[in-house]
Amino acid sequence: MRAFTYHNPTRIEFGQGKEKLIGQYMAEYGVKKALIVYGSDRIKQNGLFHSVVNSLVENSIAYETLGGVVSNPLLSKVYEGIEIAKTRGVDAVLAVGGGSVLDSSKAIAAGAKYDGDVWDFFIGKGFPKQALKIFDIMTLAATGSEMNNYGVVTNEMTREKLSLAGPTTYPTVSVINPELQAxxxxxxxxxxxxxxxxxxxxxxxxxxxxxxxxxxxxxxxxxxxxxxxxxxxxxxxxxxxxxxxxxxxxxxxxxxxxxxxxxxxxxxxxxxxxxxxxxxxxxxxxxxxxxxxxxxxxxxxxxxxxxxxxxxxxxxxxxxxxxxxxxxxxxxxxxxxxxxxxxxxxxxxxxxxxxxxxxxxxxxxxxxxxxxxxxxxxxxxx
Amino acid sequence: MRAFTYHNPTRIEFGQGKEKLIGQYMAEYGVKKALIVYGSDRIKQNGLFHSVVNSLVENSIAYETLGGVVSNPLLSKVYEGIEIAKTRGVDAVLAVGGGSVLDSSKAIAAGAKYDGDVWDFFIGKGFPKQALKIFDIMTLAATGSEMNNYGVVTNEMTREKLSLAGPTTYPTVSVINPELQAxxxxxxxxxxxxxxxxxxxxxxxxxxxxxxxxxxxxxxxxxxxxxxxxxxxxxxxxxxxxxxxxxxxxxxxxxxxxxxxxxxxxxxxxxxxxxxxxxxxxxxxxxxxxxxxxxxxxxxxxxxxxxxxxxxxxxxxxxxxxxxxxxxxxxxxxxxxxxxxxxxxxxxxxxxxxxxxxxxxxxxxxxxxxxxxxxxxxxxxx
The missing domain is CATH 1.20.1090.10 (Dehydroquinate synthase-like - alpha domain)
Structure with missing residues (x-):
């Protein structure tokens, strides 16, 4: 075997109903205000959004929202999230969706703590040394993003699809409830x-x-x-x-x-x-x-x-x-x-x-x- | 599948020669003074002890030592280590040995931050809420102690062999160099x-x-x-x-x-x-x-x-x-x-x-x- 370092700090909460505890998990890490990132309005229709918000409120966590993340998620949406995070005192990002939503959230979390253009991290100009805390509730199993530090985003101006990664972009807690993926x-x-x-x-x-x-x-x-x-x-x-x-x-x-x-x-x-x-x-x-x-x-x-x-x-x-x-x-x-x-x-x-x-x-x-x-x-x- | 939580914060450094970097790893986590815990003097004869101490010194980490941990490690030795840790301002324990040495080190790390008798944690009277940071260099592969929070110790007075575990007793960094186990x-x-x-x-x-x-x-x-x-x-x-x-x-x-x-x-x-x-x-x-x-x-x-x-x-x-x-x-x-x-x-x-x-x-x-x-x-x- 070759030499390696293995260190994966993400905590997994796996099982039915665990999304209802997301506020509690976030409170354990001192979160005061979250940016909820999601894709389509389906999560508002099926009750998931409601459960999540309830759990945040119960745990005295304020929130902002950013919907409309699409498959092959776009850099423009990431910029939108960074703006909200920076101007409204958000200290954590909560992704509710699949890999695209979580990857966008990682980029938002990194960009919110960076003075330059977050795209720098995608084109090899350094890596995110700081980031907001990242949490997620996965509604699709595929990318594995819930237990790694990679985020893949498409720059629609240049049609480049690239990734960022750093020690700070592992999710703190990932919730996997297979029922939400059914x-x-x-x-x-x-x-x-x-x-x-x-x-x-x-x-x-x-x-x-x-x-x-x-x-x-x-x-x-x-x-x-x-x-x-x-x-x-x-x-x-x-x-x-x-x-x-x-x-x-x-x-x-x-x-x-x-x-x-x-x-x-x-x-x-x-x-x-x-x-x-x-x-x-x-x-x-x-x-x-x-x-x-x-x-x-x-x-x-x-x-x-x-x-x-x-x-x-x-x-x-x-x-x-x-x-x-x-x-x-x-x-x-x-x-x-x-x-x-x-x-x-x-x-x-x-x-x-x-x-x-x-x-x-x-x-x-x-x-x-x-x-x-x-x-x-x-x-x-x- | 049943519901579960998985969260393993230990960082693994695997490969030849990695024990020579132990001082660097410990410095990354702010360690100033370590208690080196080991078993027999074999590690002094084969050069391992020397390598470890060199690496600590290079990284400005002071140290105390505690040798003589035996298989089926004894509570009396744990008490000895706790005494050293408490009286000499140690902020981390470094286990150099097999599972017995690491398990003793976990108990020392927990006991050093506890006012009562560390045996309390073994007999179900609570769990260690605080502990010194734990590092290890494994010279034997068997117990898996390098990536879990369990420590098994024998109370020679009562002939009970029991375990302690808590969120604080995962090693921070574990070094696995298979050559040291040969x-x-x-x-x-x-x-x-x-x-x-x-x-x-x-x-x-x-x-x-x-x-x-x-x-x-x-x-x-x-x-x-x-x-x-x-x-x-x-x-x-x-x-x-x-x-x-x-x-x-x-x-x-x-x-x-x-x-x-x-x-x-x-x-x-x-x-x-x-x-x-x-x-x-x-x-x-x-x-x-x-x-x-x-x-x-x-x-x-x-x-x-x-x-x-x-x-x-x-x-x-x-x-x-x-x-x-x-x-x-x-x-x-x-x-x-x-x-x-x-x-x-x-x-x-x-x-x-x-x-x-x-x-x-x-x-x-x-x-x-x-x-x-x-x-x-x-x-x-x-």
Missing amino acids: TVANDYLAYSASDIFAHSLDMYLSATYLPEYMAGYVENILKTVMRTTELLLADSTDYNARAEFAWAATQALNFTTFCGVENNRFDTHFLEHTLSAEYNIAHGAGLSIIMPAWMKWQKQHQPQRFERFAKIMFGVNGADAGIDALKTWYSKIGAPVTLKEGNIPETDIPMLTDKLQAVAKLWGAEALYTRDMITGVLENAK | TVANDYLAYSASDIFAHSLDMYLSATYLPEYMAGYVENILKTVMRTTELLLADSTDYNARAEFAWAATQALNFTTFCGVENNRFDTHFLEHTLSAEYNIAHGAGLSIIMPAWMKWQKQHQPQRFERFAKIMFGVNGADAGIDALKTWYSKIGAPVTLKEGNIPETDIPMLTDKLQAVAKLWGAEALYTRDMITGVLENAK
Whole structure:
């Protein structure tokens, strides 16, 4: 195993009804005034917003609100939140929603304690040394944002989708009540499964050294996601399946999978973020298109890992059979697997390659993400 | 899945040479004066003590020392440490050793901030609300103490072996350098494997609801321990095996295995602590005696779980075959499996039953640990 540091300070409150205790959790950390960030007004119709506000009031926590966060969340909305936080004496951000809402909230929390432009943190000009306290109630399981410090936001002016992260942007308390995640539509459930798969497979299929322990650990996450996705597509009210799906999502990106591995990369996320920034498709849908295409390119670098994946996950022999089986499974659950299925014009491949090269340059990763590699993967997605 | 809270604030620094950075880690948390707690003088002979002290001095951290902690660590030594900490202005405890040293250090850290008798925390009179900061460098992987808040100590006056735990007794930083664990003798490696097995199996074989995700998670820990124990018995210099063994030990008792499970108990640890308090045998040796005996009693309550265990871990059919296979494996690696092999007189069973009943009463667990159950398990260990 390779050397590593593991330190994840987030407290998880998992289970039915725990959102009703959010005010109590926040009061434990001395919160006086929160900015509630959310997406659509659905949470006002289904009573969640009401429960949350009640809990804050009961615990003498004042609040401001910011609704309207969208999928592939926008920098302009983050600026709006920072303005509210700065001018109205907010000391914590409470995200009520999915990964987009929480990621926006992380950016707001960091920007509220920063004199410059919060976008600095996304383009590598330092990292947030201070931030407001972050709390969340997750209504969708996918991004794992509830137990990590990453926040992904799209700058709609430049059409760049980038991330910030710092020691201060871990949530203080994350509430996961699987019941609140039970109304997700089947297509979004499939996209979520694809997102969790990508968090796991990016590492599993790229690491140049993968401890046997970690291989088994990640395979257990993948198997859980496959099993519970199928159970939930058959019966959306299956609480235990919903709960295991949610917990697998959290584990897939709380950095436990990185412990002791060498050179794990994040290729499909790197490639996908430009797709969803450009075409505003769901992140998980972009990933189910990119993943098999990337695997066809990556298999040459990790032939044994791909054979193991094929055998253990699908009981088939050989890298290609494993890739095909995953593609078939994505189709079965309703996730797109080609550019065409994602309504992405194949003729855009040269333009996308240019864009991705520019991002690679920003990351100092041009040697890894060459034109040949990027075009090759996108061509595989035809 | 059942509701749970997960919050583990410990930072892990894993890898070769990291003990040389301990002063830096402690300085990050503002430590000015540490009490270094250790066991035998072996760490002075092999250079570890010297490295640690150098690192403290480089970071302007003063120190006191307390050596002589033994296996099944004693309350009298804890009192000694508390006295030093209180009278000499120590603000952190640094454990350099195995689980016994760290557990003693947790008790010292708690006792140093308490006006009453630290033993209060062991017998259920409250829990430590304050404690000195705790740091450690682990020279043995087994107890998982490096990423949890439990400390087990033996009161030699009463021959009680009990534990304390509180929100303040998690280590702040734990250093795991597998190289420092490479000199452990083969018998102690086997006892360590038995300890990790017990941390995993107590939960796995008792929980009345075990999410499928968690079953796979624990089986992966168990398989890692089996595989790496065999690798290390064949070649004690196998760094990656040593590292995976260490990481499996940490994962087995950092409370990740408890998330979402129902009614998991800690039966073999409950039963064993009285054995090692009474006969001063190694904790892991006591556990390898108790585990198969307890399994023979427990199998009636979880027949399907036992069948699964047998199949997945040893490829055999039926609960009894699984128990026999585990017993055979313990014997193969050199861990005792009967009272006789542990030099425990079978005629002591009635006395041990009395003692265990008294502890059960202290825990309010008489209904669970009945005379019939205790005697039955001990009889199975003949």
